[in-house]
Amino acid sequence: MRVHEAGALHEEYTGGHGPAWLRMPVDVNDLIPQLWARTVNRDDAGVLTVGGVDVNKLAAEFGTAAYVVDEADFRSRLRDFRGSFSANFPDGAVYYAGKSFLCKAVARWVAEEGVNLDICTGGELATAVAAGFPGERLAFHGNNKSEAELAAALDAGVGTIVLDSRIEVERLTRLAKQRGVRPGVMVRTKVGVEAHTHEYIATAHEDQKFGLSLEAAVKAAKHILAADVLHLKGLHSHIGSQIFETTAFEVAARRVIGAHEQIQRETGKTLPELGLGGGFGIAYTTQDDPQSPRQLADGLRKIVDHECDNLGIDIPSITVEPGRAISGPTTFTLYEVGTVKSVDLGAGRVRSYVSVDGGMSDNIRTAMYGATYSVTLASRLSDAPPILGRVVGKHCEAGDIIVRDEFLPGDIKPGDLIAVPGTGAYCRSMASNYNHVPRPPVVAVADGTARLIVRGESVDDLLNLDVG
Secondary structure (H helix, E strand, C coil): CCCECHHHHHHHHHCCCCCHHHHCCECCCCCCHHHCCCCCEECCCCCEEECCEEHHHHHHHHCCCEEEEEHHHHHHHHHHHHHHHHHHCCCCEEEEECCCCCCHHHHHHHHHCCCEEEECCHHHHHHHHHCCCCHHHEEECCCCCCHHHHHHHHHCCCCEEEECCHHHHHHHHHHHHHHCCCCEEEEEECCCCCCCCCHHHCCCCCCCCCCECHHHHHHHHHHHHHHCCCEEEEEECCCCCCECCHHHHHHHHHHHHHHHHHHHHHHCCCCCEEEEEECECCCCCCCCCCCCHHHHHHHHHHHHHHHHHHHCCCCCEEEEECCHHHHHHHEEEEEEEEEEEEEEEECCEEEEEEEECCCCCCCCHHHHHCCCCCCEECCCCCCCCEEEEEEECCCCCCCCEEEEEEEEECCCCCCCEEEEECCCCCCCCCCCCHHHCCCCCEEEEECCEEEEEECCCCHHHHHHHCCC
8 A cells, every 4th residue: 555645746736725624634535434334444456345344245135326324333333322421310301312313223213222212303203103103202293294194193192292383382282182191292492502513403593494592492381380281391402413522512501491481480380301402513525623521421410510500400311312423423325436537637537426325315415415435446455646526426516515625646547445434323314316316325334244224226127116
C-alpha cells in the first residue's frame, strides 16, 4: 500500500477549495473505524468483508446496488444505548426511532435487545405488529395521525401516543371514549431551540410543523387532565438531527422541564415522564466526532439533574429516541462501477466521475440535504495513486450525486465494487422508484451467513402496480 499526501492532491485537483477533510493524509485502502460497522474488515486480497462474508460473494448472490447490514453491530448498538441510559435513568426507556430504518427483522432485533420502538405512521405500526412487537413498548409519533391510524394504535395497545396538536387531542379523546380505553399520551412541544443542522431536519424552532408552543402545550396538557379520558404521561420535545453535543439539549431541557413543573404546580398532578427525543449524530466523514452512548447519557443526566434541582422537583422518567445513531453506522451500500469519466476542471485540475448502478433513488440525502459520505474500493486492493472522485448515480439529474468528493484509486474501472458506509439511516426509508429504478434489497450478515431481510424490487413489481 502506498500512502499519499492528500494536501498536495487537494491543491492539484481542487485548487484548495474542496472540503477540509480532503487535506488529510490518505491511503485509499484504509478503513477509518468510526465510519464502518464493527465487523467490517479487508481480507488479505483487500476485499471488504462484513460478518465474515466478502462483498464479492454478496454481490454475486444478491446483486447490486444493495444495502448490507452488520446484524451484530446493529444489536450491539441497541445494547449500548439501553445499558448506558438505564445506568443513568433506571426508570426511563430507550426507543429506537424506526423512521431511520424499519423492517420486520429490525423490529425483532429491537424487541429482543430490550429496546422500545418509536413509529410515526400506520405503515410503521403495521410492520411492528407483523413482527410481533409488544404494543405496550411502542410510541406513536407524527404531526397528522389520521383517525384510522389512531384507531389502529388503540387496537394494537400502543403504550404511548405522542399528540402533536389540539386537533389530535380531540380526535384521540373521541376515539378513546368510543372504545372505553385510556391510552397513555404525551404532548409534543417545540422549545424554540434550533440545533446546528440542516433547516429541514431542525425540528424545535417555532416556524415548523411539529408540536405545540410551550404555552399551547401547557394548555393542552391541562385540558387532557381536566377531561380525564387520556392518561397524560408528560411532555415530549425533539430539537433536531445529527447533533454531536449534549450541550445542544441544555436550553431545550430547561424550557421543557420548566413547562413540566408548571403543569404539576398548577394542576396538582404529577407527570411521570419526560421525552427528550433523539437526533444523536454519527460519523459520515473523518470530520464528524460523535459521542458514545455513555457520554450522551452522562451528559443528559447532568443537564436533567441540574434543571430539576433548580426547580425543586423529582426527576421524571426520561425517554430518548436514538435512530440514526443505531442504524446509521451498521450499514453500507454496495455498488458496481459502470463508467468512469475524467472531467477537466481547468488549471490542470481533473475530477473523475464514477457512475454506479444506483443513485438518488437509494440515497436521496446528498441531493436533499447536502449530506456528505465517504467511499472505498471494496472488491480489491489498489496501489495506484489516488484521484479525486465524485460518485454519481444513473438518474437523469445533474444533482444525482452520492459522494461529492473523495479520493479513490486512480485505476478504478467498470466492474469494480465500491462501498459507501453510514447508509443505514434514512437511505432505504427514503428510497424511491425515480426513473422506474427498483429499490435495492437489504441484506443482513452475521457470523459468516448472509440473508435477505428486505427483498429487492423487480421491474415486474413496478409494472404490477401500473394498472394501465
